[in-house]
Amino acid sequence: MSLFQCQHCGCCENTALTNHGWPYKGWEKHFDWTGIENRKGMQLCSACSPTNYSDGKSCSKSGRWHEQFERVYLPQGEFFTNKTGNLEHRETGSEDFRQFRIEP
Numbered sequence: 001m002s003l004f005q006c007q008h009c010g011c012c013e014n015t016a017l018t019n020h021g022w023p024y025k026g027w028e029k030h031f032d033w034t035g036i037e038n039r040k041g042m043q044l045c046s047a048c049s050p051t052n053y054s055d056g057k058s059c060s061k062s063g064r065w066h067e068q069f070e071r072v073y074l075p076q077g078e079f080f081t082n083k084t085g086n087l088e089h090r091e092t093g094s095e096d097f098r099q100f101r102i103e104p
C-alpha cells in the first residue's frame with residue numbers, strides 16, 4: 001500500500017482504495033471508459049475511476065470518494081510516490097503533503 005497523486009484530479013489517494021492505483025497495462029480493458037476515455041492508463045483515485053466494468057457490472061470502489069480519509073487536492077504533477085510509499089513534494093522533498101493543498 002502506498003500513496004499516490006491521482007493523475008486526473010490531483011488528489012492524494014491510497015493504492016489499496018482504488019482499482020486504478022497502479023499503471024497496469026491491459027488492466028484497462030476490464031472497465032467501461034465511456035465518457036472518460038482520456039483517463040485510460042492513468043493512476044486514478046476512486047472518485048475518478050470508471051463506475052462500471054466492461055461487462056456492465058458496477059465497481060463498488062469506483063466513481064465516488066471512499067471517505068476512508070479526507071480528499072486532499074494537490075497541484076498536479078508536483079508529487080511522486082517515494083521509496084517508503086509516501087507522497088513526496090518534488091521541489092521541497094516534504095512528505096507533509098497537506099501543507100500544499102489547493103481548492104479543487
Ligand SMILES: [Zn+2]
Nearest residue numbers: 006009045048
Ligand atoms: Zn482523482
